[in-house]
Amino acid sequence: MMPPTAPTRRLLTAAALLGPAAAHAQAQLPHGLYWAATLHGWMAAMLALMATVVGVVTSQQPRGRSTSFLAGMMLSWVVLRATAAPSAAGLRPLLMTLLVLNGVQYLLRQMGCKRSWIDHALLIQCLVVPASLLLTGGQVGLLGMLWHSVLSLELVAAMGWALWLRHRRRQAAPDPAHGHDFRVMACLLVPTMLALLAEVLLGAFNEPLWWQASPWLSLMLPLLMLALGLREVSEVAQARADAEKRSAAVEQRMAERIAEVERSHGQLAEQRLEQVTERERKRIAADLHDDLGAKLLTIVHTSESDRISTLAREALEEMRLSVRGLTGKPVHLIDALGDWRAEVVSRLGQANILAEWKSPAEDIEHTLQARAYVQTTRILRESVSNIIKHSGATSASIASTVQDGYFILTIQDNGQGIPRELDGRLDRGHGMASMKSRAKQMHGQCLVESGPGWGTVIRLTIPL
Structure with a gap:
């Protein structure tokens, strides 16, 4: 197979990055690369929309700062794709540098890993890369490819480090949630790491095969970002659902507590009323026994009429029965x-x-x-x-x-x-x-x- 000529090589480079400036050349692409270009276009549109959704949905979340790096990573790739014109070749390494900066920060900060030396190194890199390209006088060439490979390897290293941190967390605290998180992230990161490594190795050792495989291998990174965005949105939705459940549970417990307080208050009021009623019953019973009972008993013993004495005795018995009921003592x-x-x-x-x-x-x-x-x-x-x-x-x-x-x-x-x-x-x-x-x-x-x-x-x- 003959190596491509310089114009064809530029055309394939534009197809690999799939920018708007390459749209006029898609008719000249092989059938397979044409579909790769189409997929890149759809992927860019979805990533732009996903970056907006992630930024809006996670802005009020506690970890919104780490997810803002994911949105920045997505937007960097979208802009990187939009600068496929030969006149913008010098911008692509800089945009790749921003993409790597956001990607490394997102992957590590998501695990709570924040290192000042990493932050400083990434910022210095954002200055060194464009400065080194300026020294070439606009001829990116081999230096641009070298920086692209280095930045790709940095991204692979960050993905590997993030997986290693998840593995350590799973071993330190055995939790089904940690194990599930490790497996999901491994399924997302490992294929992307392999695709980036394959792209770097093919570019270094097999240039003809790189021209054919690169447009397809470069799809893995936007697919990863899209999957991570969907995962962030689903986690926010799940967190909101859990918060609503907790809120409902708190409201239910509050309602139960209020009902319990009301019952206690009602029981206390009933007890107080019963105490007052009991005291009044005893007072009435004592008055009946001491006053009316004494008078009836006098009639029973002093009356000369048997009928009156009998009626007084019956009244006395009835009164004693009523007094017994008023005292409230069980029998x-x-x-x-x-x-x-x-x-x-x-x-x-x-x-x-x-x-x-x-x-x-x-x-x-x-x-x-x-x-x-x-x-x-x-x-x-x-x-x-x-x-x-x-x-x-x-x-x-x-x-x-x-x-x-x-x-x-x-x-x-x-x-x-x-x-x-x-x-x-x-x-x-x-x-x-x-x-x-x-x-x-x-x-x-x-x-x-x-x-x-x-x-x-x-x-x-x-x-x-």
């Missing part, structure tokens, strides 16, 4: 059953009604709240009063049991039942509505079953 269920049994059997016996009391078979360790004890006592008293006054019964049975957290009290008589005149409304007479209301206040229920001739069954169910 052991077994004690309550004993009190109820003594009262019911005594009252029914006085009315010549046979009373059968059935207590739970097992030992009972439950307690009743004071209000539940009072309400249950009143329901039981009302039921017994109905048996004595209205049923005409000769016997009655009272059974109690504890089942699934509920206390069940069943009162049954063999009387005449509730008359039909009530039209099926069992809560219209004999205090039934009052008993059901009291059961509802305890979050329970009071069921009544009755019919003429077969007595009445009252079943009270309340939660323990």
